Amino acid sequence: LGGQLRHADIVSFKWPMRDYKDYLIRKVRESPGITLHLSTEITPAELDAEGFEAVLAAVGSQPLKPPIPGADRDNVHFAVDILGHEEGLGKNIVLIGGGEIGVETGIHLARLGHRVTVLEMTDALAREALRGHYYSMIREAWEAEENFSFVLSATCTGITPEGAEYRDADGALHVIPADDILLSAGMRANTAEALRYGAAGPYFRAIGDCQKAASVQQAVRSAYTAARAL
Numbered sequence: 001l002g003g004q005l006r007h008a009d010i011v012s013f014k015w016p017m018r019d020y021k022d023y024l025i026r027k028v029r030e031s032p033g034i035t036l037h038l039s040t041e042i043t044p045a046e047l048d049a050e051g052f053e054a055v056l057a058a059v060g061s062q063p064l065k066p067p068i069p070g071a072d073r074d075n076v077h078f079a080v081d082i083l084g085h086e087e088g089l090g091k092n093i094v095l096i097g098g099g100e101i102g103v104e105t106g107i108h109l110a111r112l113g114h115r116v117t118v119l120e121m122t123d124a125l126a127r128e129a130l131r132g133h134y135y136s137m138i139r140e141a142w143e144a145e146e147n148f149s150f151v152l153s154a155t156c157t158g159i160t161p162e163g164a165e166y167r168d169a170d171g172a173l174h175v176i177p178a179d180d181i182l183l184s185a186g187m188r189a190n191t192a193e194a195l196r197y198g199a200a201g202p203y204f205r206a207i208g209d210c211q212k213a214a215s216v217q218q219a220v221r222s223a224y225t226a227a228r229a230l
Contacts, residue, residue, distance in 0.1 A: 001025045001038075003060055004209070005216070007083045011108045013141065017216070047200040054230055055201035057194035058223065061187040061209035066096070070159030071183065079105040079184040086112055090179020093117070094164040096156050098125045102184030103142060110147035117176050118150040119166050125150060128215070187213040203230070 002025060008018035028034055047055065063078040065071055075090075079102060082089060091114060095106050098120025106116040118125065125142070129135045142148050153169035163178035187209065194210040205226040208219035 001028065001036075004080070007080065010083045011104060012111070013107070014104070044197050044200045047197060052201045054203040054205075055197050056223070056226055057197050057204070057206045057210055058208045059190045059193045059210045061189045061213045063183065064186045064188050065183060066156070066185040068096070068156050068159060073159055073161075073181070075179065076159060076181045076183065079182040082182060083108070086114075089114060091115060092163075092177060092179045093182060094119060094176050094178040094180075095182045095184060096164065097184035097186070098122075098150055098152070099184060099186070100126045100129045100138070102182075103129075103138060105182065105184060106148055106150075107138075107141050107145055110145040113147065115147045116149070117178075118148075119154040119156050119164065119176075120150060120152050121155055123152050125152070189213050205229075 002021050005017060005021040008014040008021055028036060063080055065078075070076070079095060079097070083105070086109060089109070093106075093109055093114050093116045095102050095109075095116055095118045098106075098118045102118060102120075103126045106118050110116045126135065126138055129138055142150075151166065151168065154166045156164055156166045157173070158165040159181050160175070163176045164181055165173060165175050167173055189212050190210045191206065194206040198204050207223045207226045208214070211222060212218075214222070
């Protein structure tokens with residue numbers, strides 16, 4: 001249980017998210033009204049045969065692979081997939097995508113001793129992070145890390161055996177040497193997977209990330225409103 005929130009067990013500074021995840025899991029396990037099946041797949045026909053009055057699909061999302069030449073090389077990984085497997089990475093890391101997930105992953109790796117360079121297409125890091133307390137906290141964290149650096153307004157043009165190529169805001173081409181390249185270019189909702197179950201009950205709703213790639217807050221709200229409508 002936990003889905004994409006399971007990374008909070010690995011990243012030390014994500015302990016509030018870990019505690020929230022553990023709270024939700026505990027509530028699911030303790031509730032007498034919930035029957036839980038783990039390691040279980042079910043087809044739409046099998047689900048329909050159960051005769052449920054409502055079906056809520058929460059099958060999540062998956063990382064996007066940007067159309068960058070060389071993105072299929074063996075040393076290219078999705079950022080979300082390396083958490084818990086950091087020992088297999090080299091010393092020098094280029095992280096493509098400076099959103100909230102990319103920045104948090106970069107800080108995590110920098111604290112483990114890797115030298116991390118983040119390439120971000122826009123003019124700001126972690127643009128979608130909540131302003132106020134959290135954005136200030138994450139900014140202080142990356143500014144405190146000697147092993148963390150970034151380039152803004154940078155467009156990655158290719159991945160080579162030497163590292164990552166990018167163009168800066170002026171159009172000049174640069175190469176950053178890297179042992180491994182991590183991709184953090186957003187998430188794609190598993191909408192088609194969710195809609196397979198659309199006819200498995202009189203009432204159907206896709207909730208969370210399979211409806212639209214979203215923040216934790218947005219995903220929880222979509223689930224809450226769907227449950228309230230039952």
